[in-house]
Amino acid sequence: MEHTDLTGVQQIDPSMERKITPGFLFRFALPTIIAFVGMGVFGVIDGIFAARFIDAYALSAVGLVMPFMMFALSIGFMLGIGGNALVAKEVGEGNIVYARKDFSLISIAVLILSVAVTAIGLIIPDTILNILGVDAEVFDISKEYMMVILPFIPLGVLGNAFQQFMITEGKAHISMVATIAAGLVSVLLNYIFIYRMGLGLTGAGLSTGIGYALPALTGFVFFIYNKFNKNGILYFVKPKLKLFVLTKSASNGISQMIMMLAASVTVTVMNNVLMRLDGPMAVAAVGVTGAVQGLAANIYIGYSSGVAPIISYNYGKGDTGNLKKIVKISLFIVTCMAVVLNILTFLFPHLFIAIYDIDPWIYFDGFIMSLPVYDMSFTGIRLVSFGFVFMAFVQFASTMFTSLNDGKTAGVIALFNVFIFTLAFIFLFSHFWGVTGVFLSLPAQDAGASLIAGFLFLRFRKKFKYA
Numbered sequence: 001m002e003h004t005d006l007t008g009v010q011q012i013d014p015s016m017e018r019k020i021t022p023g024f025l026f027r028f029a030l031p032t033i034i035a036f037v038g039m040g041v042f043g044v045i046d047g048i049f050a051a052r053f054i055d056a057y058a059l060s061a062v063g064l065v066m067p068f069m070m071f072a073l074s075i076g077f078m079l080g081i082g083g084n085a086l087v088a089k090e091v092g093e094g095n096i097v098y099a100r101k102d103f104s105l106i107s108i109a110v111l112i113l114s115v116a117v118t119a120i121g122l123i124i125p126d127t128i129l130n131i132l133g134v135d136a137e138v139f140d141i142s143k144e145y146m147m148v149i150l151p152f153i154p155l156g157v158l159g160n161a162f163q164q165f166m167i168t169e170g171k172a173h174i175s176m177v178a179t180i181a182a183g184l185v186s187v188l189l190n191y192i193f194i195y196r197m198g199l200g201l202t203g204a205g206l207s208t209g210i211g212y213a214l215p216a217l218t219g220f221v222f223f224i225y226n227k228f229n230k231n232g233i234l235y236f237v238k239p240k241l242k243l244f245v246l247t248k249s250a251s252n253g254i255s256q257m258i259m260m261l262a263a264s265v266t267v268t269v270m271n272n273v274l275m276r277l278d279g280p281m282a283v284a285a286v287g288v289t290g291a292v293q294g295l296a297a298n299i300y301i302g303y304s305s306g307v308a309p310i311i312s313y314n315y316g317k318g319d320t321g322n323l324k325k326i327v328k329i330s331l332f333i334v335t336c337m338a339v340v341l342n343i344l345t346f347l348f349p350h351l352f353i354a355i356y357d358i359d360p361w362i363y364f365d366g367f368i369m370s371l372p373v374y375d376m377s378f379t380g381i382r383l384v385s386f387g388f389v390f391m392a393f394v395q396f397a398s399t400m401f402t403s404l405n406d407g408k409t410a411g412v413i414a415l416f417n418v419f420i421f422t423l424a425f426i427f428l429f430s431h432f433w434g435v436t437g438v439f440l441s442l443p444a445q446d447a448g449a450s451l452i453a454g455f456l457f458l459r460f461r462k463k464f465k466y467a
Helices: 022-053 054-091 097-124 123-130 137-169 174-197 200-229 243-252 254-278 279-318 320-347 349-355 374-405 407-459
Strands: 360-365 365-371
Touching: 022 054, 022 137, 022 174, 022 200, 022 279, 022 320, 022 365, 054 097, 054 123, 054 137, 054 200, 054 243, 054 254, 097 123, 097 137, 097 243, 123 137, 123 360, 137 174, 137 200, 137 243, 174 200, 200 374, 243 407, 254 407, 279 320, 279 349, 279 374, 279 407, 320 349, 320 374, 349 374, 374 407
Parallel strands: none
Antiparallel strands: 360 365
């Protein structure tokens, strides 16, 4: 096995060797939490501007197109998180040469796959929109939005992948700054393109696409800089084509792929059900509710992804004492975060709705009328908040198994979480309770998946020695 011992070259991030405490883990993960929250906000900016400066139909169009974007971006998460688990483990084993070669190979694979998905979207957009459940009422504006944003997808995918590797590099704060900057750029451009220039959803797509470019370019420049200055763990080198690396990265990250793919499928099914039940207004309401749920999910994913390299590193090093501390402390941290988020979202749903500038009432023909989008959003936010604690445990457990290079177990959790339980509950609950039943399916999904995750967590505790 090849190893490096280059004088003056940083071989590992010194923080990987620090004492495991709640404060250290939270501080280490904080930049990644902020980055993921920024990504979540980044993802709903188009919807916010569409609702505030266009209309509810534009918000519905953004929500209908989003599943395909999630599908495309899932490639970056799968190979980024899965490949990072493999690379961080190699770093823990002291095998820096292989880590650099594998990082370079994975980056090339991410680019090739993302370009292929983008090409498919550009070739058969109408077919994709029909599958997504887009009806004639919003078909044209949905296609307008999708065709503008599609060419930027490879940059978004690369940005997601680079973000994971920068955590192992000990530079999560750089990724955080790039993500926040991308969000700010997107906000500014949305304002200019939509409000000032009146470009509608074309402007929304352009602003998001340009925002995608910033994290990708930041990561590319960072790893090139490492190459020429020889002062980091990872940088681009001539890769060696090893199918094992790609298949292992994919299997490690399959849970993330399943989560985003299944989320795309379930959101598509949900949108189809909602269009049948109450039309575009219901889709707009679930877009608002989904943004709140996504914010919570990104906080948990951000923390879990932030500590993932420490888990992989200590697993590769064979330090089971540290591994147990990381898991025990992390479960406590994500539970505390979930309880706080549950309380805030249940008590103040109107504050989240206000971001979209959706009023509770309108004055029409001499009468004060309640707006259905507001009422449905208010109910939906309160209902989904009950699943936050379950969601926190499921997200951490899935990412933990990915970090331990056990993508199969992580994939099982993800499959039940966002596919099997969700589809079953959507059809069952919507049959009895309509739109409210669709909202109820979301916390029910998290509760059911937490039982599966708990069973697997207990089953494999002796194999991996994390508890």
